[in-house]
Amino acid sequence: MRRSFPVLAGGVLAALSLPALAQDxxxxxxxxxxxxxGQKMPVKSVEETPLTGFYEVRLETGERFYTDVQGDYFLVGDLYENADDGLVNLSEKARNAERAERLAAIPDDERVVFRGTDAPKARITVFTDTTCPYCRHLHEEVPRLNEMGIEVDYLAFPRGGMSSQGGxxxxxxxxxxxxxxALTAGMRGETIDGDASCDNPVEEQYHLGMALGVQGTPAIVLPDGRLVPGYVPAERLATMLGLNDQ
Incomplete structure (x- = not known):
């Protein structure tokens, strides 16, 4: 199973020894x-698809593609189901599930959490940057989100990289x-007291964001793993979470 595939070559040259992930x-x-x-691909998982004879391959690098059982042919792109109620992006559903799973594994003490006095009805995760104007705009709406029962959990995503002002x-x-x-002070453009020398998860969260498809800030992840890029007003977020129907 030896094929030249330049589109993926940059992300798949590392060789990993992995156990079989299933009995199939x-x-x-x-x-x-x-x-x-001739180089083993860093395969993280292989799953069956509704398309007979083709499998979804997910790499350690986060890339996904589809292949036949021999690995002779690759398909790069999203797989859709032509369902009765319209097209369903099966690839995006899989990405959503992965986002939700990986974010759920982040402990609360590695997040900056804003919640109201009552038990939250929903929780969103926001990849943010203190130097981002739209992040600041969204942060101004956090009190309103909390009033509507939406907990806001922040993760770090310095859009200019770790050496940037945001980093x-x-x-x-x-x-x-x-x-x-401190986050609220930064969002207001105020000086943040303290240094940056402690053991912190900012770089880890930055790389996690990139792996999950974050390309800019703010990047809002809903509880089901859907990624919503950019600023969204509080009322619209509540509608997306189904809270305005309650």
Missing amino acids: PAIAQLTEHLEVD RELQQVWCADNASE
Whole structure:
């Protein structure tokens, strides 16, 4: 199973030794022996698809594609189901499930959390940057979101990279004694007290965001894993979460 595939080559040259992920011999074969240019691909998982004879391959790099059982042919793109109620993006559903799973694994002490006094009805995760104007605009609406029962959990995503102003400020936020106050100060353009030298998760969250498809800020992830790029007004977010119907 040796094929030249330049589109994926940049992300698949590392060789990993992984156990078979399922009892299906085809899945085990693809997991252990899928190669490009003689190099094992860093396969994270292989799953069956509704398309007979084709499998979804997910790499450690986050890339996804589809292949036949021999690994002779690759399809790169989204797989849709032509359902009775319209087209369903099965690839995006899988990405949503992965986002929800990976975000659920982040402990509360690595988030900057804003919640109201009552038990929340829904929780959103926002990848943010203190230097981002639309992040600041969204942060102004956090009190209203909390009033509507929406908890806002922030994760760091310095859009200019770790060495940017945002990268430094976000590390200061996560190192602060009161991270929520520090984040609010940063969103207001105020000086954030403290340094950025503590052991903090900012860089890890930055790379996680990229792996989950975040390309800018704010990036809002709904409870089901749907990624909503950019600023969304509070009332519209409540509608997307089904809270205005209650």
